[in-house]
Amino acid sequence: MTSTSPPSGSGLLERLAAGPVICAEGYLFELERAGYLTAGPYVPEVVLEHPDAVIRLHRDFLRAGSDVMLAFTYYAHREKLRLIGREGEIESMNRVAVRLARTVAQEGDALVAGNVCNSNIFVDGDAESARTVRAMFDEQVAWAIDEGVDFFVAETIAYLGEALLALEAIQETGLPAVVNLAIFRDGHTREGLTPAEACKRLEDAGADVVGLNCLRGPATMLPLLEAIRAAVSCHVSALPVAYRTTENEPIFLSLSDPDCACLPEGRAFPTGLDNLACNRYDIAEFTRDARTIGVNYLGVCCGAAPHHVRSMAEALGRQPPASKYSPDMSRHAYLGTIPEIPAANKEFAKNL
Numbered sequence: 001m002t003s004t005s006p007p008s009g010s011g012l013l014e015r016l017a018a019g020p021v022i023c024a025e026g027y028l029f030e031l032e033r034a035g036y037l038t039a040g041p042y043v044p045e046v047v048l049e050h051p052d053a054v055i056r057l058h059r060d061f062l063r064a065g066s067d068v069m070l071a072f073t074y075y076a077h078r079e080k081l082r083l084i085g086r087e088g089e090i091e092s093m094n095r096v097a098v099r100l101a102r103t104v105a106q107e108g109d110a111l112v113a114g115n116v117c118n119s120n121i122f123v124d125g126d127a128e129s130a131r132t133v134r135a136m137f138d139e140q141v142a143w144a145i146d147e148g149v150d151f152f153v154a155e156t157i158a159y160l161g162e163a164l165l166a167l168e169a170i171q172e173t174g175l176p177a178v179v180n181l182a183i184f185r186d187g188h189t190r191e192g193l194t195p196a197e198a199c200k201r202l203e204d205a206g207a208d209v210v211g212l213n214c215l216r217g218p219a220t221m222l223p224l225l226e227a228i229r230a231a232v233s234c235h236v237s238a239l240p241v242a243y244r245t246t247e248n249e250p251i252f253l254s255l256s257d258p259d260c261a262c263l264p265e266g267r268a269f270p271t272g273l274d275n276l277a278c279n280r281y282d283i284a285e286f287t288r289d290a291r292t293i294g295v296n297y298l299g300v301c302c303g304a305a306p307h308h309v310r311s312m313a314e315a316l317g318r319q320p321p322a323s324k325y326s327p328d329m330s331r332h333a334y335l336g337t338i339p340e341i342p343a344a345n346k347e348f349a350k351n352l
């Protein structure tokens with residue numbers, strides 16, 4: 001790591017005070033593509049069935065420059081496990097996920113984050129649903145604390161009210177809280193608040209880092225971040241999906257792929273988004289733009305792969321272990337420029 005890396009051995013807030021922090025995400029999508037969990041339910045069954053695959057992805061993200069190993073407990077909550085009939089394994093799934101994250105974090109100098117997320121059963125203004133959702137957060141937070149985490153991430157939550165419940169659950173532990181909202185296409189929380197208003201409310205309630213993750217790609221997340229940065233004085237997070245969302249199709253659930261006639265029901269989300277993916281240069285550009293705005297907790301969400309994370313790290317001036325293998329086109333068979341490349345190949349390059 002270069003001198004621009006965060007100070008080693010320190011906690012989240014110390015690292016953020018010293019410079020930006022990277023938290024690689026996108027475990028669900030990457031492990032679905034690899035064949036270890038099912039699109040649709042999107043439950044991290046892989047944690048129990050193929051822990052080696054989770055370890056491998058954590059390790060890839062660590063080598064790519066992630067400062068945080070996020071325990072893969074996204075959707076390992078009671079409501080999701082009930083839907084797939086595995087409620088009896090909820091505790092082991094949560095505990096093992098934290099252990100896997102910790103195992104890899106210790107191979108480098110990464111922090112371990114516990115993770116809670118959207119319950120999908122929160123009803124705005126309904127006290128009973130609030131109690132149910134809070135209990136879901138409480139049990140996941142307790143298992144994570146028991147296994148040992150450095151801080152918590154509450155994420156992909158579209159209701160401020162639900163995000164506040166997650167924050168309260170985290171605050172009981174005394175550990176730092178990152179709270180990331182997911183903003184659907186109308187540009188507001190589900191209660192109708194602007195992201196900036198909602199983030200200000202989360203900051204006022206005691207969140208250490210507030211911002212956005214998921215749903216929106218770099219192009220449609222950036223404009224919201226400027227308003228959030230202006231509204232709060234705490235750290236700001238941004239973890240877009242690695243897809244090219246547009247003004248007309250601002251979230252990845254609404255993206256269309258007019259060049260493909262073979263999509264199931266004509267819908268690219270979630271398994272036909274490949275042609276709409278951000279490349280590593282898109283992510284590098286997003287990283288620079290987000291830094292310019294003042295975002296200092298950065299990552300990539302659904303669609304992310306290790307090359308995106310390395311690109312983000314390098315855009316921050318870092319050289320993580322995986323940078324050893326960053327592109328060197330000077331040695332390419334045809335496009336190369338070094339003397340050892342045959343002149344005939346360089347000449348042929350114009351025919352490519």
Ligand SMILES: [Zn+2]
Binds near residue numbers: 241301302
């Ligand atoms: Zn996501």
